[in-house]
Amino acid sequence: MRSLRLAVLLLFASIGLTSLAQTPCDWFDHNGDGFIGANTWLYVLSQYGTAGEMDVDDSGLVDLHDLLAFIPFFQSSCPVAWRDTTEGHVLGLALVEHAQHPAALQGLSGELPAGAITYRLYALLADPEDRVLALFGDDETPLLFETEAAFYGFGVGVGETTAVSDYEPAFDSFFPANAFSTWFSTGMEPGDFNGVVGHVSGDSGWAAAQGNAIAMDDAIGGAWFDSSSLPALNNGAVLLGQFTLTEASPFTGTVNLLAATEGGAAIEQVEGMGFASDELTVFGCMEEGALNFAPEATWQLAGSCQFPGDFDGDGELTVADFMALLAAFGCTDCLVADVDGDGVVSVGDVLLFLTWI
Ligand SMILES: [Ca+2]
Ligand SMILES: [Ca+2]
Ligand SMILES: [Ca+2]
Ligand SMILES: [Ca+2]
Structure with missing residues (x-):
């Protein structure tokens, strides 16, 4: 019995603990200057989808799991320990109706038809210091957005967007539909040039999707992520994306998030959160007696009364x-x-x- 237990322990030591024995700086400060900086982003992204060195989980490929291991340590000084994990900081999702389009709008990537509708999706967070680090999906934890209409302006063509950082407000005055293209974010508001939301994908071809689904569900996986890491307080909700449907129709999805919690000292990973357009959230002041009491509101953010x-x-x-x-x-x-x-x-x-x- 004892020898069996010893054998099991040795097995764990040789397999499971190999990567943990290495610190985040062993993995991510690849040039040894004591800082995990922007050059590591380039290093990781250049290896993404290949059998590169940054294969933290030893799966044979640099993939989503390795990216999610790295992201919390961006802009860390060495030495630094692996993060603890928390629960309950990510409270859920809120899908909000942002705009209705009773008349057609001219757009760079084609006309937005009359009857189109724009939604925004938010993560609801428990602590003002919580931050969304990444929105991700792969074959084990698919990210999927579906509608019976089409997503307007999503893609990599002229005037199309996949991340909020692709949105160019200067076009709005000539092409008003430009303000309503479909994109993802990790907390950055459109037109805010202080941040950068980047993205990486495996081999799903998701960015070419022009139809009624946006999916990140391939074996390598992909993510949108905050590559600026500016400290920012939230008011209880963080923007995850804007989605314009070419006509009113059901809209549902599944989202996976990586968040920084405890002021950046811990992380929280939440998978398989769902939303639906027949369960919309209305942000507003829910306190009777406030100047701006909104009886229709279903969720109150900090400072909204x-x-x-x-x-x-x-x-x-x-x-x-x-x-x-x-x-x-x-x-x-x-x-x-x-x-x-x-x-x-x-x-x-x-x-x-x-x-x-
Ligand atoms: Ca370094
Ligand atoms: Ca891997
Ligand atoms: Ca007065
Ligand atoms: Ca005051």
């Missing part, structure tokens, strides 16, 4: 709010600053506010 005098939405009246009230002096269309509710921001509001702080 407005109360008289509370400009920064932190629930308290402070000097910062007072300065904002002074800046709105004379305004006849400022609900938050018009604390006495007489329609104009005047001396009466200043005096009333001073009795509150």
